[in-house]
Amino acid sequence: MSKRCDLPSLWSHEPQVELMFRPGDQVSDIDAESTPGFRGKKADAPTLQEERNVRFAELQEMLYANSRSGDTRSVLLVLQGMDTAGKGGIVKHVVGSANPQGITYTSFGKPTTDELSHHYLWRIRKALPTAGHIGVFDRSHYEDVLIVRVHNLVPPAVWEPRYDEINAFERELVDGGTTLVKVAMFVSLDEQKKRLAQRLERPDKYWKYNPGDVDERLKWPLYQQAYQAMLDRTSTDYAPWHVVPSNRKWYSRLAVTELLIEAMKRLNMSWPPPDFDVATEKKRLASA
Numbered sequence: 001m002s003k004r005c006d007l008p009s010l011w012s013h014e015p016q017v018e019l020m021f022r023p024g025d026q027v028s029d030i031d032a033e034s035t036p037g038f039r040g041k042k043a044d045a046p047t048l049q050e051e052r053n054v055r056f057a058e059l060q061e062m063l064y065a066n067s068r069s070g071d072t073r074s075v076l077l078v079l080q081g082m083d084t085a086g087k088g089g090i091v092k093h094v095v096g097s098a099n100p101q102g103i104t105y106t107s108f109g110k111p112t113t114d115e116l117s118h119h120y121l122w123r124i125r126k127a128l129p130t131a132g133h134i135g136v137f138d139r140s141h142y143e144d145v146l147i148v149r150v151h152n153l154v155p156p157a158v159w160e161p162r163y164d165e166i167n168a169f170e171r172e173l174v175d176g177g178t179t180l181v182k183v184a185m186f187v188s189l190d191e192q193k194k195r196l197a198q199r200l201e202r203p204d205k206y207w208k209y210n211p212g213d214v215d216e217r218l219k220w221p222l223y224q225q226a227y228q229a230m231l232d233r234t235s236t237d238y239a240p241w242h243v244v245p246s247n248r249k250w251y252s253r254l255a256v257t258e259l260l261i262e263a264m265k266r267l268n269m270s271w272p273p274p275d276f277d278v279a280t281e282k283k284r285l286a287s288a
Contacts, residue, residue: 007258008048010040015258021184021241027228032188032247038254045250052257053097059264060134062271064102067132069272073177074129075263077256078137080146080230081185082223083213084195086246086253087138090183094257095136104129107138120144120162121169129178134260141166145230150222163233170239180239181263183256184231185246189220 007014018037040048063075077095079087095103106127115123121141129135145162148154170180187195199209216223235241242259246252 008052010044010048011037011258012039013037014262015255016242016262019242019244019255019259021231021235021243023232025231025243027186027224027231030186030243030245032186032191032245034245035248035251036245038251042248042250045254049093049250049254049257052254052261053094056094056257056261056264057098059261059269060098060102062269063134063264063267064099064132066269066272069275071269071272072131073179073267074131074133074135075179075181075260076129076135076137076173077260078140078142078180078182079185079256080140080142080183081246082187082192083210083216084192085185085187086249087185089249090185090253090256091136091138093253094260095134098134102133104133104135105138106136108140108143121165124169128173131177135178141169142230142234145234146223146226149226149229150219163229166234167236167239170234170236174238179263179267181259182235182239182241183244183259184227184241185244185252186227187246189217191247192217 013036015037063071063073066073079090081087091105095105104127108123108127111120111123124137124141127135127137145159145166149156149159174180196209196213199205231241231243242255244252244255
């Protein structure tokens with residue numbers, strides 16, 4: 001196990017406590033520029049991120065190693081946020097530090113015709129992480145109470161019961177040995193506009209620009225309402241939401257790294273013992 005302190009001194013409070021959504025919290029009150037719980041500076045981020053990525057990768061390898069010995073547990077990171085919130089950056093700069101052999105990544109876009117012919121959780125269940133893996137959902141089943149609600153894709157009588165259905169689904173996952181880390185990432189309207197403009201200035205980023213994002217900005221109040229309902233209705237004691245201000249990319253990456261580390265620490269893992277005699281194998285190898 002790593003001998004480093006599990007909570008670096010640059011954090012004044014445990015991120016998983018500081019960032020947890022609590023009843024009464026309002027989406028409209030989120031300061032996307034803030035860095036809750038972190039008392040360091042941007043200049044501290046690169047070194048700290050590198051150190052914490054090492055710790056994360058160590059725990060991820062331990063999770064995978066234990067699955068080879070029969071441990072059926074897994075972890076699922078759910079990243080939910082408006083376009084430009086930085087979900088891709090989390091995947092690249094945080095999750096990307098681990099061994100890809102133990103990572104399952106899924107980006108959920110507009111459902112295909114085949115997916116629409118099934119229950120909305122059908123495609124979600126197909127992408128769940130297997131034993132020893134960390135699953136990453138870039139968007140998720142929550143699209144079916146967010147974009148579906150904002151765009152009136154189905155009537156309220158259809159999407160309204162989904163909150164309770166999602167809670168039951170996640171209860172099932174947790175009872176089956178999957179630890180959920182749910183992260184709601186929030187950027188300000190001004191920061192989103194800035195990031196979209198940057199994409200239009202770089203030919204290598206044109207592919208990331210979607211003209212529809214401008215239309216979505218006009219629906220910002222409706223999205224705020226939808227996100228508020230999502231947090232109010234589906235943040236549970238077994239699968240709580242964590243709200244991450246994301247105007248500062250360096251902060252959101254550090255925060256999500258700590259949320260993953262703390263989630264895996266709670267699994268109380270250790271390296272699996274060998275199922276062979278080490279001394280005997282050393283002698284056999286030496287004479288081979």
